[in-house]
Amino acid sequence: MNLPKTLPLAAISVASSLLLTGCFSSGAPSASEGKRIRVAMMQPPRSALSPLSDDAFKLSRWSTAETLVTLDKDGDAQPALATKWRRTGDKTWNFTIRQGVEFHDGSALTAQAVVRSLNAATRAAPKPRILDGVDMKVKASGGSTVAVTTAEADPLVPQRLSSPQLSILAAKAYRGKTVSPVGAGTGAFVLKKVNGTTSATLDRNADYWGGKAKAAGIDVTFVPDGAARAAALRSGDADIVEAVPVSQAALLDEGQISEVPMPRTNTLYLNTEHGPFADPALRAAARRAIDAKALVKGVYENRADVARGLLGPALPWAAKERDGRTKTAKAGDPGGRSITIGTFTDRAELPEVATVLQQQLRDAGFKVKLEVREYANIESDALKGKFDAFILSRATVLDSGDPAAYLHSDFAGDGSFNISQLNDETVDGAVRKAEATAAGDARRAAILKAETAILNTDAAIPMLHERVIQGDATDVVGSAKDPRERELVTNETYVK
Known part of the structure; x- marks a missing residue:
């Protein structure tokens, strides 16, 4: 409707x-x-x-459905279906499973049940995003302990296991190639x-x-x-109403809505592989043409924050410590080059963002065509690089509470969600270093260096950071x- x-x-x-x-x-x-x-x-x-x-x-x-681990507000791992864990080597972590827990069908939560669920995730095609690029083996190590071993040293195994895509379900959930959560959670x-x-x-x-x-x-x-x-x-x-559109928030009583800064960035992804934006100078021209303040004021009615980078105010450490851009490509002359921008209708603001960007880029000298569909009908074309640019509202710490997985997925050469078709050695190296760094200040610094490397390519132009608008x-x-x-x-x- x-x-x-x-x-x-x-x-x-x-x-x-x-x-x-x-x-x-x-x-x-x-x-x-x-x-x-x-x-x-x-x-x-x-x-x-x-x-x-x-x-x-x-x-x-x-x-x-629940996971072994949850995350606190700072993104640190906390006990859930696992009561504790420890690293027993560079590549192995042992998790102690909570006792006395039953699945909804009355069967007991055991180490073997955990192994079954996690192994189903590792064998899935495609794999859950949180396992993108991760080779993980899981086995029971005693009646209440599960050993998780990765092919490469991974300092974020506990955070990975907090992803809802790694929920632990009863045996009844797994039938052939399908997984049904009905009556199977904890x-x-x-x-x-x-x-x-x-x-x-x-x-x-x-x-x-x-x-x-x-x-x-x-x-x-x-x-x-x-x-x-x-x-x-x-x-x-x-x-309770999820995701109240900005345009509707003013129609509700102030006591019915809550706004929280989200780790979600509204970004213009530019196709770096072919088309006009394979030229770094034209990517720079697009970046210079975009007025994010106009988007925040006009489309989001000031219920969003202008982006200073890919990572926004929901991650205070990013806003505080960001180094910023280290080099800038010289903007070229669009010269009337034609571009097609894709986006989707599922988020009410995105078609409006597309219309504003269309005018801003036209003013800069581009000819701009828009293609707007439902997300389910446009995602595959975006991932195949069929658009010159794509507007996406993208969660940056959705899976692990750590943005390194998002940076890999969206910007590494082998990333599974690389809409920009980016293949840059400097970016790949910076992302790999961030992923390999232990949790803490050093990892956060490495993540910001990777962010800077990505921004330097102009493969993605962060425009604004959204806020959760929830209605109660x-x-x-x-x-x-x-x-x-x-x-x-x-x-x-x-x-x-």
């Missing part, structure tokens, strides 16, 4: 009600049971909620039913090891249209405001 911004508020509310009615449970449990929480989410499942895909982050946000809520790309139902796990959830369950509906999601909150059809009804208590988009409803979340 596509609802234009110009629809009257009442019309949007009615449309939203029609969209959401019947998707949420209308049951009224007793006060002692707690109410169910109705959640409107932006993106429907793309891979039937397989934890080996990006759908894993939905399972994490619903507190149904978290505070049991995934009971998935209705394709429409809705999902979760019930409280009364035996949750981390403490009984305060809510009776979660009723999820998938609402790609941002105006409809916001209208659901206004009309009372949803309790006024009677919602304890929903997570997570910049990494891993948490949303926890066992402490409830509706009054």
Whole structure:
């Protein structure tokens, strides 16, 4: 359902009600049971909620599937299904598995269960992003210990194992080539039913090891249209709304929205392999043409931050310590060269960003064509380098809490998400050094050097850093405001 911004508020509310009615449970449990929480989410499942895909982050946000490790606000590893870990050599880490935990089907969490889930991830095709370029072997080492060995020394193994794509599930989840999380997690809520790309139902796990959830369950509906999601909150059809578009935030009461700086950067990726932007001078011309302040003010209504680099204010150490650009290519004359910019509709602001950039680049002397589709229908063409430029809203620490994996995936010559088709020895070397450096100040310094090397190529032009805009009804208590988009409803979340 596509609802234009110009629809009257009442019309949007009615449309939203029609969209959401019947998707949420209308049951009224007793006060002692707690109410169910109705959640409107932006993106429907793309891979039937397989934890080996990006759908894993939905399972994490619903507190149904869990990992060995979680991350604190600084990105440091903390215990979850593993209670402790230690490095026993350059390439091996031992994890002690939490005792007394049961999967939702009643089977026990054991070292062998952990091995099964992690090995399924290592054998997946394609592999989860967090394992991009990582050769990892997992085996049980005693009844409650799991040994994780990598082909190369990897200082970030604990952080990698925090990725929702490495969730630990019961044996029933693994059938042939498919992985189904229904009734197979360990978290505070049991995934009971998935209705394709429409809705999902979760019930409280009364035996949750981390403490009984305060809510009776979660009723999820998938609402790609941002105006409809916001209208659901206004009309009372949803309790929590994910990713409120900037254009809708002003229509909500201030007490209903929360803004948190995200590790997410709105970036223009330039095709360095072929086409006009294979010329560094034209990449520099594009960079000089872009007025990010105009985007923040005009498209994001000042609910975003102008980018100074790829890594934004959600990583305070990056903003504080960045060295900046060390060399700058001389800008060339576009001379009327034609370029095609691609982007997608799933994030409401991106088509508007594309329109503004089109005009800015035209003013600089380019001829600009836009191609805008749904993300599922455009991603493969972007990865194959079929566009001269591509606008992407990209999470920079989504998987490990550490941006080195993002820098590798997006900018290394062998990166799996290298939309810019970049193949630069200096960048590759800087990224490899950052990946090999132990966690801490030295690693952060190496990451910033890699960022500088990437910025020097003008393969990617960071424009702005987004903020999470989450909508909560006024009677919602304890929903997570997570910049990494891993948490949303926890066992402490409830509706009054």
